[in-house]
Amino acid sequence: xxxxxxxxxxxxxxxxRAFLDEHLTADVIERMHASGTFNDKDFNGALAEAGLxxxxxxxxxxxxxxxxxxxxxxxxxxxAPYDGLAVTMLVxxxxxAMGTDFHHTEVLERLLTGEFxxxxxxxxxxxxxxxxxxxxKAVRDGDEWVIDGQKMWTTMAHEADWVILLTRTNPDVPxxxxxxxxxxxxxxxxxxxxxxxxxxxxxxNATFYSGVRVGDEWRLGEVDGGWAVMGVALAFExxxxxxxxxxxxxxxxxxxxxxxxxxxxxxxxLDDPLLRERLARTAMANQVSQLLxxxxxxxxxxxxxxxxxxxxxxxxxxxxxxQAVGWFQxxxxxxGLLSFGVDGAAADGWIDYDGRHSPVVTIYGGTTEINRNNVxxxxxxxxxxx
Amino acid sequence: xxLNLTEDQExxxxxxxxxxxxxxxxxxxxxxxxxxxxxxxxxxxLETGAPGMGVAEAVGGGGASLADLAVVATEAGSRIAxxxxxxxxxxxxxxxRLADPSACNDDVLAGSAxxxxxxxxxxRGIARTVPNGAVAHRVVAxxxxxxxxxxxxxxxxxxxxxxxxxxxxxHRDLADAETLAEGPAAVAAHAxxxxxxxxxxxxxxxxxxxxxxxxxxxxxxxxxQFGRPVGSFQAxxxxxxxxxxxxxxxxxxxxxxxWAGDRATAGIAGTLDVDANDVTDFPVLAAMSLVAAGEAAxxxxxxxxxxxxxxxxxxxxxxxxxxxxxRALTWLxxxxxxxxxxxxxxxxxxxxxxxxxxxxxxxxxxxxxxGRS
Numbered sequence: 001x002x003x004x005x006x007x008x009x010x011x012x013x014x015x016x017r018a019f020l021d022e023h024l025t026a027d028v029i030e031r032m033h034a035s036g037t038f039n040d041k042d043f044n045g046a047l048a049e050a051g052l053x054x055x056x057x058x059x060x061x062x063x064x065x066x067x068x069x070x071x072x073x074x075x076x077x078x079x080a081p082y083d084g085l086a087v088t089m090l091v092x093x094x095x096x097a098m099g100t101d102f103h104h105t106e107v108l109e110r111l112l113t114g115e116f117x118x119x120x121x122x123x124x125x126x127x128x129x130x131x132x133x134x135x136x137k138a139v140r141d142g143d144e145w146v147i148d149g150q151k152m153w154t155t156m157a158h159e160a161d162w163v164i165l166l167t168r169t170n171p172d173v174p175x176x177x178x179x180x181x182x183x184x185x186x187x188x189x190x191x192x193x194x195x196x197x198x199x200x201x202x203x204x205n206a207t208f209y210s211g212v213r214v215g216d217e218w219r220l221g222e223v224d225g226g227w228a229v230m231g232v233a234l235a236f237e238x239x240x241x242x243x244x245x246x247x248x249x250x251x252x253x254x255x256x257x258x259x260x261x262x263x264x265x266x267x268x269x270l271d272d273p274l275l276r277e278r279l280a281r282t283a284m285a286n287q288v289s290q291l292l293x294x295x296x297x298x299x300x301x302x303x304x305x306x307x308x309x310x311x312x313x314x315x316x317x318x319x320x321x322x323q324a325v326g327w328f329q330x331x332x333x334x335x336g337l338l339s340f341g342v343d344g345a346a347a348d349g350w351i352d353y354d355g356r357h358s359p360v361v362t363i364y365g366g367t368t369e370i371n372r373n374n375v376x377x378x379x380x381x382x383x384x385x386x
Numbered sequence: 387x388x389l390n391l392t393e394d395q396e397x398x399x400x401x402x403x404x405x406x407x408x409x410x411x412x413x414x415x416x417x418x419x420x421x422x423x424x425x426x427x428x429x430x431x432l433e434t435g436a437p438g439m440g441v442a443e444a445v446g447g448g449g450a451s452l453a454d455l456a457v458v459a460t461e462a463g464s465r466i467a468x469x470x471x472x473x474x475x476x477x478x479x480x481x482x483r484l485a486d487p488s489a490c491n492d493d494v495l496a497g498s499a500x501x502x503x504x505x506x507x508x509x510r511g512i513a514r515t516v517p518n519g520a521v522a523h524r525v526v527a528x529x530x531x532x533x534x535x536x537x538x539x540x541x542x543x544x545x546x547x548x549x550x551x552x553x554x555x556x557h558r559d560l561a562d563a564e565t566l567a568e569g570p571a572a573v574a575a576h577a578x579x580x581x582x583x584x585x586x587x588x589x590x591x592x593x594x595x596x597x598x599x600x601x602x603x604x605x606x607x608x609x610x611q612f613g614r615p616v617g618s619f620q621a622x623x624x625x626x627x628x629x630x631x632x633x634x635x636x637x638x639x640x641x642x643x644x645w646a647g648d649r650a651t652a653g654i655a656g657t658l659d660v661d662a663n664d665v666t667d668f669p670v671l672a673a674m675s676l677v678a679a680g681e682a683a684x685x686x687x688x689x690x691x692x693x694x695x696x697x698x699x700x701x702x703x704x705x706x707x708x709x710x711x712x713r714a715l716t717w718l719x720x721x722x723x724x725x726x727x728x729x730x731x732x733x734x735x736x737x738x739x740x741x742x743x744x745x746x747x748x749x750x751x752x753x754x755x756x757g758r759s
Contacts, residue, residue: 001453002388003642003666009387066387077662245663252661255734270734273727280726283660283733284674287642288635290663295638298389312631369624376623379630380603385620 005066012055012067016074019050024080032081033340033353036203039084039159044114047085053114056085058093058236058300065300069293072242079249082242083202084117084156090236091118091164094220095183097232102217107162107183119160121151121184121207122230128152129370131166132175132227136209138167138182145182145219147190147212153364157193157205160186164233165209170224179226183218184209200356235307237365244293244317246361247324250354251282254328257347261335275331282324289317308379311371319368322358329355389638395457398450402461405434410467412704415552415711418468421543422552423521428469428497437497440475441482446495452582452647456589456640463593466711470500470518470554472586477501477526480579481535484566489524489535499523499538503579504558505719511560517718519556520546526579527560533572534563551714580719581672585647587715588640588672588679594715595633595679595686598708602626602690605705609695616693625689629682636675636682643671658736667736673729680716687712 005013023046032038047053055063056071075082092111095103110116127134136149147167154163162183170178184191190212196204221229258269258279269275292313296306329336329351338345339352346352362368376382391399409427418424431437440455441447450458459472478501481490493499502522504513513519513527513536523538536558539545545556567575603626606617616622646656646668656667665671687709691698698705716722 001391001641001645003645005387248661248663276730276734277723277726280729280733281677283665283729284639284677284726286660286663287665287671287674288639288678291638291642292631292635294387295389295634298387301387309634312634315628316631316635372624372627373620375627375630376620380599380623380626382603382607382623382626383615383618385618385623 005070009066009070012063013070013074015050016052016071019047019052020074020078020080023047024078028081029079033201036197036201037084037156037159038081038202039117039156040081041115041117041159043081044085044088046114048112048114053089053112056089056092057096057108057112058090060093060096065297066294069297073245073290073293076242076245077248084159086242087120087156088116088118090233091120091162091183093236094164094229094233098221098229099183100217103183103220110161116161117156117159118162118164118183119154119156119186119205120233121154121163121165123153124150125152125206129367131230132179134166134168134179136165136167138169138180140169140216141213143216144213145216147182147184147209147214149209151207151209153196153204154193154207155202155204157186157207158195158203162186163207164220166226166230169226173224176227178224179230180223181220181226181229182214183220184212184214185218188212188214198360200360201353202357202360231307234366235305235310237310243361243365244289244313245286246317246354246357247282247289247321248286250321250324250328250350251279251286253347253350253354254282255279257332257351261332261346269331272331275328278324278327278331282320285316285320285324289313289320292316308374311366311374314366315368315371315375318358318361321354322362325351325354325358391457395454398454399457399461401434402436402458405431406461406465406467410462410465410469412466412707415466415468415707416701416704419552420548421520421546422468422554423470423518424468427467428500431469431471432497436471437474437500438478438495440479441490441495445482445487445490446492447478447482451644452585452651453641453644455586456644459586459589460593460596460637463590464597466594466597466707468552470502470521472583472590473502473518473522474500476579476583476586477503477522479582480526480575481566483575483578484533486566489566494524501526503583504528505580505583508560513558513560515547515555515718516558518554519558520554525558526566526576527558527563528573528576529560529563531569531573532565533567533576534560534565536560536563549714551711551718553711553714553718555718577669581669582647584672584676584719585640585643587719588636588643588675591676591679591683591712591715592633592637592640594708594712595629595636595683598683598686598690598705598712599626599629599633601705601708602686602693605690605697606693622693625693629686629689632682633686636679639671639678640675642666643668643675646671658733660733661737665733667732670729670732673725673732676716676719677722677725677729680712680722683712684716 054061095108138145138147165182165184169180190210192208194206261269263269296309299306332346335346336351340349439448439450443449500522502518502525504516504527508529526535547555650668658667691705691709697703
């Protein structure tokens with residue numbers, strides 16, 4: 001085995017880090033946390049101008065999945081607003097893999113400028129983990145489809161230009177076989193976006209579709225073939241495109257805080273043996289998360305589809321992150337409860353932020369339990385439990 | 387970036403998997419209890435050249451890399467082979483690296499004379515709980531700042547310490563030991579050998595964890611309660627579904643540690659920057675790999691034993707053999723919590739030094755206990 005990234009990938013990483021040094025200003029980070037929108041069109045545009053965005057589309061251009069991993073990993077470690085970008089680029093990857101010429105011209109090329117965004121319309125109020133049971137209807141009417149229904153957790157919908165929308169086109173067949181995917185322009189009449197505030201600082205949305213008319217050219221994949229499109233989208237989502245190293249900035253924030261924070265036992269918190277043990281356990285888990293993610297990227301780079309390996313990476317990384325946040329928030333005591341901009345907040349409020357954010361990551365993009373089901377059934381070969 | 391084994395390693399893996407299948411395994415481990423040494427299997431192992439394979443070809447060994455040896459250790463671990471191979475190999479490499487490598491003689495390279503390593507520094511002239519102390523002809527130990535090798539004694543087996551994992555543990559009296567090296571070089575040589583022991587023991591634990599998971603999964607597929615296989619219950623499935631990622635993660639980290647160890651041997655300096663999650667430093671990765679693999683093996687054997695129900699703790703079933711060995715090997719060197727505190731001292735000191743260097747101050751000498759100067 002060889003764990004060096006290689007010259008080309010290392011050079012790419014240097015390029016990304018140089019970009020971040022220049023463009024990821026305190027302003028950008030503050031704007032992101034103040035607005036709750038983890039997407040910055042100016043920042044995305046600058047990425048495009050620097051020639052880094054084409055590499056962010058899975059399968060597109062001459063960047064391989066390990067470079068895609070490097071890009072999102074560096075964005076994540078630096079605390080950059082990348083959630084909107086990751087979703088947009090994953091949709092770009094799906095279009096690249098399964099889209100028509102029309103989708104390439106109308107959507108993909110625009111996404112590559114960094115000035116346009118997509119959001120994901122899979123979940124509904126009554127259908128989350130059991131996503132194949134969704135009921136949002138698309139009914140054919142000549143060359144058009146008429147869409148009625150409601151989606152939940154459509155994060156970035158208020159910024160998005162298109163939603164990738166999973167609909168039911170055939171209610172008379174088994175649930176996975178009657179689904180069709182559409183790319184729907186968000187400006188169409190009949191679409192309404194309502195904010196859903198969350199305890200994490202990130203905002204999400206509910207979206208409503210009432211008699212929305214969309215031409216057949218906006219269909220992505222076959223009629224009743226929406227589940228296959230979902231398969232590709234989920235394989236892109238889990239693992240490679242960020243989300244598996246959130247405890248890297250956490251470790252950085254905590255050890256900087258601990259070096260200055262007086263301990264009630266005397267000395268600073270950095271002298272506390274339990275804190276030191278936990279810093280080391282976090283550093284170790286960060287390495288393991290990185291390796292599990294790199295493995296998924298490497299499998300993709302060598303022609304495989306790393307669905308299960310992505311599940312393992314997400315399961316491990318998100319659970320460890322949540323555990324570490326719990327340790328450090330507890331150890332920071334009252335100051336660990338204080339928020340951004342508050343006098344005396346531990347790590348300037350970052351510990352409170354991570355405490356709010358960490359429950360989210362074990363749920364979105366496939367819950368811990370859904371990933372355990374995947375591993376149990378498809379990796380261990382145990383019988384279906386549902 | 388390449389996560390495949392090399393062609394040589396594929397061959398090594400096949401050859402040793404076949405050897406350990408044929409000559410070791412749970413039944414042999416059980417009959418080798420309580421000592422934890424199968425003399426017949428060791429005799430057969432000599433024919434493969436394994437005992438000397440980790441030593442450089444120039445000194446008469448097989449020239450295997452740490453990465454190659456990790457592959458062998460994982461195969462041995464998955465069959466809980468009652469053989470002191472990791473200890474012997476680590477000690478041969480230590481002896482062969484000394485300015486005077488003559489203690490690594492032909493008998494040692496062949497394995498007809500077993501050598502071992504005292505992991506902890508001696509206390510009052512005694513090397514305590516040496517991992518293969520009850521079967522090693524000679525044991526290398528750190529006594530103060532002297533690296534010493536003790537003399538063969540005839541009543542080795544009487545010294546065996548009955549223990550949780552049925553390992554061939556014994557205390558060794560260093561009264562008549564001869565000095566191999568002294569001073570900082572001796573301390574560094576011992577530290578390097580213990581780091582190699584950490585890495586290869588982690589590889590052994592990865593093998594144990596993998597096989598423990600297989601035992602648990604196979605059992606829950608066959609065992610029926612309430613009219614269906616217990617493996618069809620989600621509560622049981624989810625206990626097991628956490629394990630593949632944990633075990634694969636420990637495996638990747640261990641392989642990375644071995645890779646970093648081979649790079650260190652080749653004179654390539656590692657990096658240690660936890661703020662960027664950039665770590666290729668061998669001692670840090672060696673410590674992390676043992677903590678991670680120990681955690682995986684302890685949890686995998688615990689959950690696998692649990693899903694066996696009462697049969698899990700009965701002597702008739704194999705999982706209890708794995709359960710006890712996983713704990714013994716994980717905790718033999720030290721409490722993982724203390725290993726973690728030592729790790730923190732290493733990376734916090736490295737960062738202090740880097741910051742000091744970038745501020746154009748003299749690099750402070752950091753205290754490894756607190757990481758402060």
